[in-house]
Amino acid sequence: MKPSSIATAIDILKQRFGDQLSTAMSVRQHHSHTTTQIKSQLPDAVLFVKSTDDVAAAVMICRDHQCPIIPFGVGSSLEGHVNAPNGGISIDMNAMDRVLAVHEADLDAVVQPGVTRESLNNYLRDTGLFFPIDPGANASLGGMAATRASGTNAVRYGTMKDNILALEAVMADGRVIRTGTRAKKSSAGYDLTRLLIGSEGTLGLITELTLKLHGIPEAIAGGICSFPSIEAACNTVINTIQYGVPVARIELLDAAQVRACNLYSGLDLPEDTLLLLEFHGTERGVREQSEMFGEIAADYTSHAFKWTTDQEERAKLWKARHDAYWAALALVPGGVGMSTDVCVPISRLAECVEETRRDIDASGIIAPIVGHVGDGNFHTLPLALPDDTAAWTRIKAFAGRLSERAIAMGGTCTGEHGIGQGKAGYLRQELGPAVDVMMAVKQALDPHDILNPGKLFSK
Amino acid sequence: MKPSSIATAIDILKQRFGDQLSTAMSVRQHHSHTTTQIKSQLPDAVLFVKSTDDVAAAVMICRDHQCPIIPFGVGSSLEGHVNAPNGGISIDMNAMDRVLAVHEADLDAVVQPGVTRESLNNYLRDTGLFFPIDPGANASLGGMAATRASGTNAVRYGTMKDNILALEAVMADGRVIRTGTRAKKSSAGYDLTRLLIGSEGTLGLITELTLKLHGIPEAIAGGICSFPSIEAACNTVINTIQYGVPVARIELLDAAQVRACNLYSGLDLPEDTLLLLEFHGTERGVREQSEMFGEIAADYTSHAFKWTTDQEERAKLWKARHDAYWAALALVPGGVGMSTDVCVPISRLAECVEETRRDIDASGIIAPIVGHVGDGNFHTLPLALPDDTAAWTRIKAFAGRLSERAIAMGGTCTGEHGIGQGKAGYLRQELGPAVDVMMAVKQALDPHDILNPGKLFSK
DSSP, X not given: OOHHHHHHHHHHHHHHHGGGEEOOHHHHHHTTOOSSSSOOOOOSEXXXXXXXXXXXXXXXXXHHTTOOEEEESSSOOSSSTTOOTTOOEEEEOTTOOOEEEEETTTTEEEEOTTOBHHHHHHHHGGGTEEOOOOOSSOOBHHHHHHTTOOOTTHHHHOOGGGSEEEEEEEETTSOEEEOOOSSSOOOSSSOHHHHHTTSTTSSEEEEEEEEEOEEOOSEEEEEEEEESSHXXXXXXXXXXXXXTOOEEEEEEEOHHHHHHHHHHHTOOOOSSEEEEEEEEEOHHHHHHHHHHHHHHHHTTOSSOOEEEXXXXXXHHHTHXXXXXXXXXXXXXXXXXXXXXXXXXXXXXXXXXXXXXXXXXXXXXXXXXXXXXXXXXXXXXXXXXXXXXXXXXXXXXXXXXXXXXXXXXXXOBSOSSSOOTTTTHHHHHHHHTTXXXXXXXXXXXXXXXXXXXXXXXXXO | OOHHHHHHHHHHHHHHHGGGEEOOHHHHHHTTOOXXXXXXXXXXEEEEOOSHHHHHHHHHHHHHTTOOEEEESSSOXXXXXXXXXXXXXXXXXXXXXXXXXXXXXXXEEEEOTTOBHHHHHHHHGGGTEEOOOOOSSOOBHHHHHHTTOOOTTHHHHOOGGGSEEEEEEEETTSOEEEOOOSSSOOOSSSOHHHHHTTSTTSSEEEEEEEEEOEEOOSEEEEEEEEESSHHHHXXXXXXXXXXXXXXXXXXXXXXXXXXXHHHHHTOOOOSSEEEEEEEEEOHHHHHHHHHHHHHHHHTXXXXXXXXXXXXXXXXXXXXXHHTHHHHHHTTSTTOEEOOOOEEOOGGGHHHHHHHHHHHHHHHTOBOOEEEEGGGTEEEEOOEEOTTOHHHHHHHHHHHHHHHHHHHHTXXXXXXXXXXXXXXXXXXXXXXXXXXXXHHHHHHHHOTTOOBSTTSSSOO
């Protein structure tokens, strides 16, 4: 890449877009803030787009001058996706924030990529419908699609791949495509919708999403239960799912995380493995589900399962989970975290979490564990002061072993965060020659590697 | 394609595979029997493979001689997928029929592509688990993946795309890849699993599938209800789904189909629109669901909703649906059918079905309607004697208008059968320039177009 071609692209973009383009340092810094320990790599400029036409025009200019393009939502990704290792243009999609249509009878909505999940759910409030995927952060829906995000209720509602009917996208040559229709299912050709979901901005820029919506449940029950071991908790989870209880959320906090929550939130939970549950359904349905779970759990713990359908009481029971991230961060005042993200077959979950806990202890690092255990997905949050290089060396080695452990157990190095820059080395370890097929697809659709270069594939 | 190169490939395959290769006319005919009005196009030979190694070896030989390869399961596809328009080798996967592993705790199974859905469910019988996708025919699971099949219970369990964790596939250059792990969810790279599902054998040959399983429900309730109009039935469906009733099957028969069923099966159902339902859950759960449905239906019909959890009684109530295909065929003794397969947003379903019914009547053809209406998917089965060319001209014109009608309503020309040869002309009408992106992917992964040529894309 000749730097001059980026400069030329910026000149032409400036003529075309005027004030929509910024080269201010603070703007460039904001658009490469990784929220993690991954070092920022600044884009040369940031373009604030307002429409699909804007995106297509910008891509065509960048294509002509082989200028890298990095799509930007709210910047909440965790694997360096917004970084610009080769420079280029960050394309900020936040002004594309309109809900274009809500089809209540069809349970779908058409939105622009800058709409966030919270703003969509606020918009939907009076319809009795909601969009379920909840990755924690108030992420943009375009970004959530690009990283195949999920979160706490994926066990019931699936991930972004399961909740998108169709996408509009601008491809590397500036072509605008629509990957599907509003039909609930289709066998019409290659599944370009799913090909773009999780492609991390490397195949196309998502400019519109047709999302599946769900009815807000009549009743929600929430509850918590402590367990004497990670294994007891995991066996309860396995039985619950195998028995067909349609649990909406089932989260695990390990003892270290529970201790952190007791300290931070003034709770007095037993400092043991904790499961937090949520059930969605009718009043009678959630009562039945809660009772069934209670019976299953009783085989594995002497602690009672406490549950309620009252919203305030639910919030109290779930307080440990809601504060978990802040409680963890408070363990190292002034510290930053590195979020790991493995996912394994649920039969291996107890073993994987326990080995990981032993590894944490043996490594002398601080790293509480929180898991979306219904899916076998869990995060550790190793913490250290930013300049504690010795700690970061240990943490990175630990994170590498964790990815390798999950892959060896038939799982993945990333359940929901994506590969980005942080995990590029593990993609091939996990999927072997399939990565060559991915690269062939990339080469076919973006021959000059202008779309989010340096992500997904290691050089 | 030089014919001589096919002959050379066959010679080499013969040396390598001996009796596993057949050039007998009856075998070639069987492997290009389309089950529909689409004319058979015979392969030059049929290879009966026993392993992934066999497939990889055969693909490498065919690659070297640019010999077309047509994967073959049980031959139940409906869009000419098994035809060999350019000749070549049909690769019969039926001997790859082993269930390689069942992981009960993980709710997954690893199977070879020749396992059929019924044989898998027989195999699973004692585990309390089942594989839900039910396209009607006892299809091979490899074929079901290749066409992104679904069927009557997709409204609850999704389609093949939602029930496969990972695939092993042999690509056009003979490379064997594995597209995912047994983890329930993953954000690791491009979704090659979903890229292969629905690719109709044009990107790779599926040699192993890791499938999601589900717990056999504790109770199943079945029921039927007649409606004064298609619109009344469709509005009942919309309300049922919007209200969040987790219906497992919801099928529509139009009055013409009900009449055919009364005649064929000796029933005395009101000759009106009929909905047939199935609910899966606990005893209490299915009772609650059935009662909720009954209340919703009461707003749209004066007919009662009859339901039961008794297995024999259920079978009686559902008899019309089980016999629907044979009842339809019996309308034209000696005739054959052509299955159409549109899917529209559910809000347009009543309109689409009604317009289609008027079109059938105006066209002077015989074509009952059956729909998986929870998904907005319905089939007509236009029937005529094989040599009634005038009728087939009218039927093909009708089928074309039906595809165009669905596309114009924001739907698809194929909900679950695939494009194959039959619908190649409508793919571009439906998805426009996205088809060029599909062709670029095809070109990158199969540059010599040896994998199932002449399918999906029109020349």
